[in-house]
Amino acid sequence: MFIGHFAVGFGIKRAAPEVSLGTAIVAACFLDRVWPLLVAADVETAKIDPGNMVLSPLDFVSYPYSHSLLITLVWAGLFAGVYRWRGGSARAALWLGLAVASHWSLDLVVHRADFALAPGLDMRAGLGLWNSVAGTLAAEGSLFPAGLWLYLSTTRARDRIGRWGLWGLVALLLTSYVAALFGPPRPNVDAIVIADILATALAAVWAYWVDRHRDVIPSYPASSPVSGEARLP
Ligand SMILES: [Zn+2]
Secondary structure (H helix, E strand, O other), X not given: OOHHHHHHHHHHHHHOOOOOHXXXXXXXXXXXXXXXXXXXXXXXXXXXXXXXXXXXXXXXXXXHHHHOHHHHHHHHHHHHHHHHHOOOOHHHHHHHHHHHHHHHHHHHHHOOOOEEOOOOOOOEEOOOHHHXXXXXXXXXHHHHHHHHHHHHOOEEEOOHHHHHHHHHHHHHHHHHHHHHHHXXXXXXXXXXXXXXXXXXXXXXXXXXXXXXXXXEXXXXXXXXXXXXXXXXX
């Protein structure tokens, strides 16, 4: 999945307003940040295979350490644990752990049956939505506005950066999405990995920047877990 993961990042702000949008996006996209590093290190394997899926030319030959169910739960626990260890609230840490884990379930919907449940286990899962352009656009086209709405209804711009910087980030994500789906195919896996690392690093830094220029609307105060919990979606 592409912008569906960013939708989760935006939506986390409603559940845990104290969490920066940048951290929430890093959590929701965490498995895809681990994947290119492991591919670059030859721990995981992918190859270009035009027609592999209608909307993805990549054959994910092996990626059990970034995307298997078991290891996803480990990554989620580690992410939440580090956030908590660095002074974050238990509640926010829990939501960030869920954001990391959400990645697996969203990818499960779009990938073909190449998802291992655990390293070394030859049971594969995947529902293959990437073989349907209309289905993919309907799923991600529903998720992204919903996540963005949650963020917009939880924060308000403090200044121009908070207002226009947010829409610039949205434009960046949508442009990247359209380019990934319908743009010219990239020549090799290295090009995909490098573009992936750079684009998501830019999006995360941009999100941290924008979020510092937006305030949580008082009805969702970061310091009032009781009030926040009462409004959980
Ligand atoms: Zn992924």
